[in-house]
Amino acid sequence: MFRPLISASIVACAFAASFTAAAQPPAADYPTKAVRMVIPFPPGGGTDILARVVANKLTEVSKWTVVPENKAGAGGTIGISDAAKSAPTGYDMVMGQKDNLVLGPYLYKNLPWDPIKDLTPVAHVAYTPIVIATSVNSPYKTMADVIAAAKANPGKVTYGSPGNGTSIHIAGVLLEKASAIQLTHVPYKGSNPALMDALAGNVDLLVSSVPSAIGQIKAGKLRALAVTSAKRSTSLPDVPTMAESGIKGFDVSTWYGLFMPAGTPPAIVNKVNAEVNRLLAMPEVKDAIQAQGAEPQAMSVANFDKMFKADFKASKQLVEESGAKIQ
Numbered sequence: 029m030f031r032p033l034i035s036a037s038i039v040a041c042a043f044a045a046s047f048t049a050a051a052q053p054p055a056a057d058y059p060t061k062a063v064r065m066v067i068p069f070p071p072g073g074g075t076d077i078l079a080r081v082v083a084n085k086l087t088e089v090s091k092w093t094v095v096p097e098n099k100a101g102a103g104g105t106i107g108i109s110d111a112a113k114s115a116p117t118g119y120d121m122v123m124g125q126k127d128n129l130v131l132g133p134y135l136y137k138n139l140p141w142d143p144i145k146d147l148t149p150v151a152h153v154a155y156t157p158i159v160i161a162t163s164v165n166s167p168y169k170t171m172a173d174v175i176a177a178a179k180a181n182p183g184k185v186t187y188g189s190p191g192n193g194t195s196i197h198i199a200g201v202l203l204e205k206a207s208a209i210q211l212t213h214v215p216y217k218g219s220n221p222a223l224m225d226a227l228a229g230n231v232d233l234l235v236s237s238v239p240s241a242i243g244q245i246k247a248g249k250l251r252a253l254a255v256t257s258a259k260r261s262t263s264l265p266d267v268p269t270m271a272e273s274g275i276k277g278f279d280v281s282t283w284y285g286l287f288m289p290a291g292t293p294p295a296i297v298n299k300v301n302a303e304v305n306r307l308l309a310m311p312e313v314k315d316a317i318q319a320q321g322a323e324p325q326a327m328s329v330a331n332f333d334k335m336f337k338a339d340f341k342a343s344k345q346l347v348e349e350s351g352a353k354i355q
Contacts, residue, residue: 131195
C-alpha cells in the first residue's frame with residue numbers, strides 16, 4: 029500500500045530536481061569547454077588580427093579556452109555561413125564585420141543564411157577607417173596624383189581589395205563616383221594577398237582597412253595617401269582625409285564584432301558581452317587594438333543589435349548607389 033506513495037515521492041523529487049536544474053542560468057558555468065572563434069578571412073588581415081587580440085585575451089585574462097579558426101572565401105560569407113549553421117550552444121562565435129554581414133547579403137545571391145534571422149549580435153569590438161595606399165616606389169604621392177592619372181587614362185589605374193562585396197570594394201567604387209574617375213578593381217581572397225601585390229607593385233593602389241596595412245605603412249614600405257573617415261585616424265595622424273584631399277563629404281568606415289548563432293541563450297550572450305567589454309577597457313587591450321589602426325568601442329548587446337540592424341537596412345541603398353557587383 030506504500031508503493032504508490034513512494035513512487036509519487038520519487039517522481040516529485042525527480043521533477044523538483046529537473047526544475048531546479050532548468051532554472052539555473054545556462055551561463056553559470058560557461059564555458060566548460062573550448063569556444064571556437066571563426067575568422068572569415070585569411071591570416072594576417074585586419075579581421076584576423078583583431079579577432080586574435082580578443083581570443084588571446086579571453087584565454088589569458090578570463091581563463092577561457094578560445095580557439096581561432098580561419099575560414100576564408102567569398103568576401104567572408106563562407107566563414108559566416110559556418111558559424112550561422114552551428115548549434116546555438118555558445119561554443120561557436122564569429123568575428124563578423126560590416127562587409128560580410130550588412131553588405132554581403134545585398135551582393136551575393138542565394139546566401140544560405142540571413143544575418144538578422146540566423147545570427148545574434150554579441151559584442152562590438154572596434155571600428156576603423158579605410159586607408160588608400162601605394163608602394164613607396166609608386167609615382168603617386170597624393171590622391172590628387174591618382175585622380176589626375178585616372179582621368180588621363182581611364183581604367184589604367186588599378187586597386188586591390190580583400191574581395192568583391194567588401195566595404196573596401198565599395199569604398200573604391202564610391203571613390204570612382206565621387207571623383208568622376210574610372211579605376212580597375214582587382215579583388216583578392218583576403219587583405220594579405222592584396223597587400224603583398226601592392227608591395228610588389230602588381231596593383232597601383234591598395235584599398236584596405238587600417239589594421240591590415242598599418243604595419244607596412246609604419247615600416248615605410250607603403251605610402252598612405254588618404255583615410256576615408258571624416259576625421260584623421262589616431263593611428264595615422266599624418267595621413268589626410270579624403271575631404272582634405274579634395275573629395276568633400278567622403279566618409280566610409282567599417283566595424284568588427286562578435287556574433288553567435290540565433291537562439292544562443294541570452295545569459296551566455298550577455299556573459300560574453302560583459303567579458304569582452306571588460307577586456308576592451310584594459311589599457312593593454314586598447315593599446316593592442318589601436319596599434320593595429322582600429323579604435324576599440326564597447327557596446328551593450330542592445331546597442332550593438334540596434335546599430336547592426338540600422339546598418340543592414342541602410343546598406344541596401346548604399347550598395348545600389350555604389351553599383352558594386354560580385355564578379
